[in-house]
Amino acid sequence: LTGSAVANPNPSNFDREYLVPVIIGAVTPQTINMDLDTGSSDLWVFSNSTPGAQATGHVVYQPNTCNASTCAKLLPGETWSIQYSDMSSSSGIVYSDLVTIGGAAVSSQAVEAAQIVSSSFTTDTANSGLLGMAFSSLNTCRPQQQLTWFDNIKASLAAEVWTANLQKGAAGTYNFGYIDSTAYNSNITYTPVSTLRGFWEFTFSGYQLGSSSFVTTDMAAIADTGTTLLLLPSAVVESYWAQVPSAHLEPSLGAYIYPCSATPPNFTFGIGSYRGVVPGSYLAYGPVSSQWCYGGIQSQGSSPFSVFGDVLLKAQFVVFDVGNLRIGYAAK
Numbered sequence: 001l002t003g004s005a006v007a008n009p010n011p012s013n014f015d016r017e018y019l020v021p022v023i024i025g026a027v028t029p030q031t032i033n034m035d036l037d038t039g040s041s042d043l044w045v046f047s048n049s050t051p052g053a054q055a056t057g058h059v060v061y062q063p064n065t066c067n068a069s070t071c072a073k074l075l076p077g078e079t080w081s082i083q084y085s086d087m088s089s090s091s092g093i094v095y096s097d098l099v100t101i102g103g104a105a106v107s108s109q110a111v112e113a114a115q116i117v118s119s120s121f122t123t124d125t126a127n128s129g130l131l132g133m134a135f136s137s138l139n140t141c142r143p144q145q146q147l148t149w150f151d152n153i154k155a156s157l158a159a160e161v162w163t164a165n166l167q168k169g170a171a172g173t174y175n176f177g178y179i180d181s182t183a184y185n186s187n188i189t190y191t192p193v194s195t196l197r198g199f200w201e202f203t204f205s206g207y208q209l210g211s212s213s214f215v216t217t218d219m220a221a222i223a224d225t226g227t228t229l230l231l232l233p234s235a236v237v238e239s240y241w242a243q244v245p246s247a248h249l250e251p252s253l254g255a256y257i258y259p260c261s262a263t264p265p266n267f268t269f270g271i272g273s274y275r276g277v278v279p280g281s282y283l284a285y286g287p288v289s290s291q292w293c294y295g296g297i298q299s300q301g302s303s304p305f306s307v308f309g310d311v312l313l314k315a316q317f318v319v320f321d322v323g324n325l326r327i328g329y330a331a332k
Ligand SMILES: CC1CCN(C(=N)N)CC1
Pocket: 037, 038, 039, 040, 084, 085, 224, 225, 226, 227, 307
């Protein structure tokens, strides 16, 4: 078994997130556009349990709890509650239902129906749910923790692997169970993943800011499709933006902005001896005013790891190898 699904950048704003059409239900199937997030492990959707005012503009999951084996089933007593790093949150109840992504189906997937969603989810009308693809140890369902869609399907796949091929301002692809050798043009360099924190966490071997020399130093990072930007240690971020005249940390935003007339420098990361290049144009996130632009590289703050978000991932072909607990990067 294999699967292949489109990854659509959020239509309105600078590839803030990438949405995947997910088909939920057998008797009355619904296609719901969800944000595939390798930084969390809950599959949750706006639903008929979400208050109307919070669900306005969204497709809502309507579980068909009919009386056949193919119907949705409420999991009695199960609840979930999650908070994301941008302080958004959601919570609710849990059903089991058929979930098909890119032609690959899980018959009894925990589908977490929202009873409450915070305002930033309500206003993000292109996104009607989160598809968690980190490790199941982070799943918030209680009292019985539930498995991610990938954990449920992986034994049926040709290989316990999936790949991300995100694009800048265009549709990309998530493939499940196979590696499309036509999708990249360098060897894939793998490095081990630690699951101790439940993320796709790995060590990268250093970085290069623009045309400066490569800095060889082992650093921790997670690969996170659910984070838009590239988050690095504040000292590295300061050095990076020092290369752009007038770029500065804007206190009111808590972020670096730079003159939109400038193109930011490239960012290169190392995996062993592999060098992954993020073009400067990918690090121009979007305007905050007529002349100031929001930088695509920002500080990781107090986080113990960097966050390789969409601005970096879209420049690479990325292999999430669950079977071998490793992550792979290739140029494309
Ligand atoms: C470490 C944090 C990264 C951002 N998150 C996420 N993509 N769900 C939350 C966890």
